[in-house]
Amino acid sequence: MSIRIGIYGYGNLGRGVECAIRQNADMELVAVFTRRDPSTVSILTKTATVASASEVVSWKDRIDVMILCGGSATDLPGQTPELAKWFHVVDSFDTHAKIPEHFANVDAAAKASGKLGIISVGWDPGMFSLNRMYAGAILTSGKDYTFWGKGVSQGHSDAIRRIEGVKDAKQYTIPVEAALEAVRSGEEVALTTRQKHTRECFVVLEEGADAARVEQEIVTMPNYFADYDTVVHFISEEELKKNHSGIPHGGFVIRTGKTGWEEENKHVIEYRLQLDSNPEFTASVIVAYARAAARLAAEGQCGCRSVLDIAPAYLSAKTGEELRAELL
Amino acid sequence: MSIRIGIYGYGNLGRGVECAIRQNADMELVAVFTRRDPSTVSILTKTATVASASEVVSWKDRIDVMILCGGSATDLPGQTPELAKWFHVVDSFDTHAKIPEHFANVDAAAKASGKLGIISVGWDPGMFSLNRMYAGAILTSGKDYTFWGKGVSQGHSDAIRRIEGVKDAKQYTIPVEAALEAVRSGEEVALTTRQKHTRECFVVLEEGADAARVEQEIVTMPNYFADYDTVVHFISEEELKKNHSGIPHGGFVIRTGKTGWEEENKHVIEYRLQLDSNPEFTASVIVAYARAAARLAAEGQCGCRSVLDIAPAYLSAKTGEELRAELL
Numbered sequence: 001m002s003i004r005i006g007i008y009g010y011g012n013l014g015r016g017v018e019c020a021i022r023q024n025a026d027m028e029l030v031a032v033f034t035r036r037d038p039s040t041v042s043i044l045t046k047t048a049t050v051a052s053a054s055e056v057v058s059w060k061d062r063i064d065v066m067i068l069c070g071g072s073a074t075d076l077p078g079q080t081p082e083l084a085k086w087f088h089v090v091d092s093f094d095t096h097a098k099i100p101e102h103f104a105n106v107d108a109a110a111k112a113s114g115k116l117g118i119i120s121v122g123w124d125p126g127m128f129s130l131n132r133m134y135a136g137a138i139l140t141s142g143k144d145y146t147f148w149g150k151g152v153s154q155g156h157s158d159a160i161r162r163i164e165g166v167k168d169a170k171q172y173t174i175p176v177e178a179a180l181e182a183v184r185s186g187e188e189v190a191l192t193t194r195q196k197h198t199r200e201c202f203v204v205l206e207e208g209a210d211a212a213r214v215e216q217e218i219v220t221m222p223n224y225f226a227d228y229d230t231v232v233h234f235i236s237e238e239e240l241k242k243n244h245s246g247i248p249h250g251g252f253v254i255r256t257g258k259t260g261w262e263e264e265n266k267h268v269i270e271y272r273l274q275l276d277s278n279p280e281f282t283a284s285v286i287v288a289y290a291r292a293a294a295r296l297a298a299e300g301q302c303g304c305r306s307v308l309d310i311a312p313a314y315l316s317a318k319t320g321e322e323l324r325a326e327l328l
Numbered sequence: 329m330s331i332r333i334g335i336y337g338y339g340n341l342g343r344g345v346e347c348a349i350r351q352n353a354d355m356e357l358v359a360v361f362t363r364r365d366p367s368t369v370s371i372l373t374k375t376a377t378v379a380s381a382s383e384v385v386s387w388k389d390r391i392d393v394m395i396l397c398g399g400s401a402t403d404l405p406g407q408t409p410e411l412a413k414w415f416h417v418v419d420s421f422d423t424h425a426k427i428p429e430h431f432a433n434v435d436a437a438a439k440a441s442g443k444l445g446i447i448s449v450g451w452d453p454g455m456f457s458l459n460r461m462y463a464g465a466i467l468t469s470g471k472d473y474t475f476w477g478k479g480v481s482q483g484h485s486d487a488i489r490r491i492e493g494v495k496d497a498k499q500y501t502i503p504v505e506a507a508l509e510a511v512r513s514g515e516e517v518a519l520t521t522r523q524k525h526t527r528e529c530f531v532v533l534e535e536g537a538d539a540a541r542v543e544q545e546i547v548t549m550p551n552y553f554a555d556y557d558t559v560v561h562f563i564s565e566e567e568l569k570k571n572h573s574g575i576p577h578g579g580f581v582i583r584t585g586k587t588g589w590e591e592e593n594k595h596v597i598e599y600r601l602q603l604d605s606n607p608e609f610t611a612s613v614i615v616a617y618a619r620a621a622a623r624l625a626a627e628g629q630c631g632c633r634s635v636l637d638i639a640p641a642y643l644s645a646k647t648g649e650e651l652r653a654e655l656l
Binding site: 276310 | 344346347348350351352372424427428431448453455457458460461462464465466467468469512514587588589591593594595596597598599600601602603604605608609611612613616619634635636637638639640641643644645648649651652653655656
């Protein structure tokens with residue numbers, strides 16, 4: 001029997017989840033829940049229903065796992081614990097500093113209802129967290145480095161768009177190759193913010209805007225750009241659409257460490273992602289953990305989990321025997 | 329209270345485990361078991377005992393986890409199930425084709441004794457298996473690639489040493505950079521054995537041996553070298569000792585895959601290891617899983633597990649709260 005999935009919130013991530021479900025034969029998309037008028041929302045899956053978010057509870061017996069696709073700032077802190085009263089839930093909560101609080105809230109709700117919740121699933125937090133965890137447990141004497149990109153930063157793109165005279169903009173975060181090479185040498189290195197990443201901006205100006213003033217405002221913007229080497233390109237709206245409409249991202253988690261009686265040997269563990277579509281990759285991770293949620297729940301488990309708490313084999317549609325024979 | 333560890337077999341891997349225990353404050357090496365005369369075996373840990381392998385059962389109440397450091401061909405198939413009668417056990421069994429059988433044997437023994445066993449721990453099998461498993465569960469439509477090196481292949485070095493006229497030899501397996509780059513493009517590529525790896529050999533000849541004949545025997549050797557581009561260097565014994573006495577290794581596990589409604593977006597997941605010391609890194613992985621074995625056993629679990637069956641958090645000395653706050 002298929003695992004019956006609901007999607008709560010239908011933006012880029014929700015559409016990514018819909019696509020990922022199509023690639024997993026043991027899963028079925030049952031319904032997409034939206035706060036918009038359902039008649040205005042068109043989805044790709046012919047066999048699924050678009051329903052109003054306000055009616056979600058009436059679906060409690062028709063959906064096994066609800067995948068929450070809202071934002072971390074205002075949606076998920078309330079939605080995930082609330083929906084954990086009725087469904088097994090998976091979210092991608094990514095406000096790192098508030099994860100312990102969110103975990104506690106989802107844990108309390110899920111324990112009370114006997115449901116299973118998995119939070120903060122994706123790639124950072126998510127696969128990057130897992131890799132930091134494994135690498136740190138293996139090389140206990142060592143140092144972690146995380147690099148992001150090349151990829152689009154939504155927050156930085158938005159910050160540019162708020163500048164007067166800017167019509168549209170896209171910002172790429174780019175890891176500095178020389179910094180990566182220094183880390184890969186295995187020697188511990190101290191890297192400044194400026195040494196690790198550069199920022200590249202593609203900006204469309206409003207008619208008559210002063211390019212020099214806009215560029216100055218970008219490169220000196222505190223927190224967002226002032227601590228980085230930033231390159232600004234002014235381009236046409238057509239060029240932005242044609243060449244910069246994707247949402248690529250990725251990055252590197254590297255741990256270097258030493259072993260041996262006198263710590264005489266160096267080691268480098270590197271995990272790298274190159275993603276054409278940030279939301280679709282995140283969605284693919286989430287769908288694998290939705291399978292884990294359904295399986296853990298079938299074992300009678302409840303409460304909140306993170307990716308750190310879940311044995312890898314739960315993510316796969318294959319049996320333990322198949323995994324041992326094919327992958328180990 | 330510390331986790332009390334025994335090491336069964338004291339070669340390169342056993343010494344690596346001894347060093348790794350020193351880097352983990354919650355672990356204590358209690359005894360090293362050897363088939364040699366214990367009085368002839370000198371270990372690094374002043375507080376630990378060297379004991380005869382034949383007396384191991386008498387240590388059953390003084391050791392929590394026994395780490396088996398023998399070979400996969402003749403030692404582990406018998407030793408791991410046998411020792412699982414008395415101890416929680418961890419081994420690095422690496423004969424891929426026989427893992428299902430070994431798993432079944434250890435599982436039966438450990439279930440009968442109420443002990444916990446973890447087999448095939450290290451980097452391949454081990455961390456590489458884990459990465460194949462995670463990446464395959466996320467990118468269900470895609471392809472796996474594994475590259476090894478740059479590193480010393482013991483089997484290939486031994487094969488060269490068996491040639492008449494060869495006094496000593498070391499063989500390095502080297503991944504081909506162009507093949508790695510082709511894979512990283514995200515397009516599925518078909519690579520021949522020759523396209524993926526090259527082999528570099530450093531050979532010391534016996535006095536009067538015919539270098540041309542030895543080189544010809546190496547590069548045409550079936551299975552080992554005939555399918556590869558192989559470079560042979562003849563060097564002095566001193567040079568071999570000075571420049572080629574280390575045991576470095578490493579490699580890459582890469583999965584490329586596609587997402588999107590029409591699979592229009594490409595993704596690349598890459599895991600890379602660069603290891604100065606193959607046995608010490610393997611040992612560091614094993615010691616982290618020894619911690620997991622002790623914890624799983626403390627929860628009352630028994631039977632056999634592989635790295636695929638164990639939640640990452642069990643590997644770390646940190647609590648769930650610490651991990652969520654620091655790593656997620």
